[in-house]
Amino acid sequence: MTLQILRNARVFAPEALGVTDLLIGGNKILAMAANLELNSNLAITELDCAGQIVCPGxxxxxxxxxxxxxxxxxxxxxxxxxxxxxxxxxxxxxxxxxxxxxxxxxxxxxxxxxxxxxxxxxxxxxxxxxxxxxxxxxxxxxxxxxxxxxxxxxxxxxxxxxxxxxxxxxxxxxxxxxxxxxxxxxxxxxxxxxxxxxxxxxxxxxxxxxxxxxxxxxxxxxxxxxxxxxxxxxxxxxxxxxxxxxxxxxxxxxxxxxxxxxxxxxxxxxxxxxxxxxxxxxxxxxxxxxxxxxxxxxxxxxxxxxxxxxxxxxxxxxxxxxxxxxxxxxxxxxxxxxxxLKLHQKGRLRQGGDADLLILNPDTLALNAVMANGQWFMVNGQITRKGTFEA
Missing domain, CATH: 3.20.20.140 (Metal-dependent hydrolases)
Structure with a gap:
């Protein structure tokens, strides 16, 4: 399993949590903390959010x-x-x-x-x-x-x-x-x-x-x-x-x-x-x-x-x-x-919750990235995964 760390995110969970790192594994948020440290021999990818807003999908x-x-x-x-x-x-x-x-x-x-x-x-x-x-x-x-x-x-x-x-x-x-x-x-x-x-x-x-x-x-x-x-x-x-x-x-x-x-x-x-x-x-x-x-x-x-x-x-x-x-x-x-709707794993960013999240420009609120169930569907404003029969 590849782990992903989102660093330096301005997190709204939807409550404002300040600058926070998020650890994603599979389709879950495994941890959230400032200056998150992880010692592991597993494959890890990191994304510097550089102060952009990260919020629930x-x-x-x-x-x-x-x-x-x-x-x-x-x-x-x-x-x-x-x-x-x-x-x-x-x-x-x-x-x-x-x-x-x-x-x-x-x-x-x-x-x-x-x-x-x-x-x-x-x-x-x-x-x-x-x-x-x-x-x-x-x-x-x-x-x-x-x-x-x-x-x-x-x-x-x-x-x-x-x-x-x-x-x-x-x-x-x-x-x-x-x-x-x-x-x-x-x-x-x-x-x-x-x-x-x-x-x-x-x-x-x-x-x-x-x-x-x-x-x-x-x-x-x-x-x-x-x-x-x-x-x-x-x-x-x-x-x-x-x-x-x-x-x-x-x-x-x-x-x-x-x-x-x-x-x-x-x-x-x-x-x-x-x-x-x-x-x-x-x-x-x-x-x-x-x-x-x-x-x-x-x-x-x-x-x-x-x-x-x-x-x-x-x-x-x-x-x-x-x-x-x-x-x-x-x-x-x-x-x-x-x-x-009693969808208890949705609508919030929290440890153990589903990894559904958005990255927004903090000034314009333009949508820069979308993750659903731990997978990226939009990166840098461009859709990276489409439906089965979409061109």
């Missing part, structure tokens, strides 16, 4: 790895994710999901894609189900999918407040959440319910109704697209203060912004200013999802594709434009999502 909790879309017909089905899409965005852990279409997009191809990404070197997981109810699963049971399929960590995206959803009642959603909760408890997984929140005035009402009428806590739900509008953001801040976690979507388009979406980084600044708990806020890419623009009648006007570069872009904007601390923003794309 990004944990993306919502990626349509097999593609999404289809709201404008078969020709609007979005393309599937490739390995380099994740690497360019600093994403080392992905969570795949189906969306609107669960007829031509299936769980079988979703699981196959997740396993393929794992073979190519990423860490990859998925949600069973999709927008609709009754829930489609692989085994015929939400509990069984979560308990018996290694990569399945929850259910989603279940759609509420959206004309594309199944218009679920709170009682129907409660039954789904209860199944996911028990499946997670019995398998030591998150069993989380990822919730797509659309643009209707109902907003998060269904989630609050479940908490009011049952013993299922708000923390069982993981609503995304909370920056869709100023009104939904305010409801999401209340949800966060009541004990829930909220997710902001980093991918956007000018058309969606013109309809009132709050930029992801700006939503974080506004939420924190109103006393939201920073440990219960995350960003996700919604990568390779369709980003549709609908008119008042629900007809499709335009459609674009979610980008996996978006987490890095919003990190830049939050630090340089919103003037938020790098450490605080980093939590929203590393340790927070990893904790919520």
């Amino acid at each position: 990004f944990v993306d909790t919502l990626t349509h790895v097999t593609g999404g879309g289809g709201e404008g017909g078969f020709a609007t089905r979005t393309p599937e994710m490739q390995l380099s899409d994740a690497i360019r965005g600093g994403v080392t852990t992905v969570t795949g999901a189906l969306g609107t279409d669960a007829v031509c997009r299936t769980h079988l191809e979703l699981v196959a894609k997740v396993k393929a990404l794992k073979e190519e070197g990423l860490s990859a997981y998925f949600y069973t189900g999709n927008y609709h109810f009754p829930v489609k699963t692989l085994t015929g049971s939400i509990q069984q999918d979560i308990m018996l399929i290694e990569e399945c960590i929850g259910i989603g995206e279940i759609a509420i407040a959206d004309h594309r959803g199944s218009q679920m009642s709170w009682a129907e959603l409660a039954r789904v959440a209860a199944e996911a909760r028990v499946g997670g408890m019995c398998s030591l997984k998150a069993g989380i319910v990822s919730v797509h929140v659309g643009g209707s005035a109902d907003g998060l009402k269904t989630l609050f109704d479940v908490a009011e009428h049952t013993n299922i806590p708000l923390s069982q739900f993981y609503p995304t697209h909370i920056n869709r509008s100023a009104e939904l953001l305010q409801s999401g801040i209340g949800f966060n203060k009541a004990g829930g976690t909220i997710d902001f979507t980093a991918s956007s388009t000018p058309e969606i912004a013109a309809q009132g979406e709050v930029r992801c980084a700006t939503a974080l600044a506004l939420a924190l200013a109103q006393g939201a708990h920073s440990d219960r806020i995350t960003f996700s890419t919604d990568g390779h999802a369709s980003l549709p623009e609908f008119n008042a009648d629900g007809d499709l006007v335009s459609i674009k594709v979610g980008s996996m570069d978006s987490l890095l872009q919003e990190l830049h904007y939050a630090v340089h434009q919103e003037k938020l601390s790098f450490e605080l923003v980093l939590k929203a794309i590393t340790s927070n999502p990893a904790r919520i």
Whole structure:
């Protein structure tokens, strides 16, 4: 086994640790210390980071790895994710999901894609189900999918407040959440319910109704697209203060912004200013999802594709434009999502943790290098390992 030492790194774990050396062996971080010394006859390679930032690889909790879309017909089905899409965005852990279409997009191809990404070197997981109810699963049971399929960590995206959803009642959603909760408890997984929140005035009402009428806590739900509008953001801040976690979507388009979406980084600044708990806020890419623009009648006007570069872009904007601390923003794309999904080896730089890390320019936050599971995928800003069929 070749050992690697990263020297003179300015480490954010995501907490600021100062200048620290890291020892990597296999896919693990074996040690972290200032002026690390190692006496060994094993092969050792060293990299002088020269004061560059070293931080955890990004944990993306919502990626349509097999593609999404289809709201404008078969020709609007979005393309599937490739390995380099994740690497360019600093994403080392992905969570795949189906969306609107669960007829031509299936769980079988979703699981196959997740396993393929794992073979190519990423860490990859998925949600069973999709927008609709009754829930489609692989085994015929939400509990069984979560308990018996290694990569399945929850259910989603279940759609509420959206004309594309199944218009679920709170009682129907409660039954789904209860199944996911028990499946997670019995398998030591998150069993989380990822919730797509659309643009209707109902907003998060269904989630609050479940908490009011049952013993299922708000923390069982993981609503995304909370920056869709100023009104939904305010409801999401209340949800966060009541004990829930909220997710902001980093991918956007000018058309969606013109309809009132709050930029992801700006939503974080506004939420924190109103006393939201920073440990219960995350960003996700919604990568390779369709980003549709609908008119008042629900007809499709335009459609674009979610980008996996978006987490890095919003990190830049939050630090340089919103003037938020790098450490605080980093939590929203590393340790927070990893904790919520119970991916205990992800989202942090620590001894014994997985060797998923990024090297960033300390001034511009430009991405210089990516390591996933102890292997380099980008060096000096150039991708060095691509997917099987990438040119």
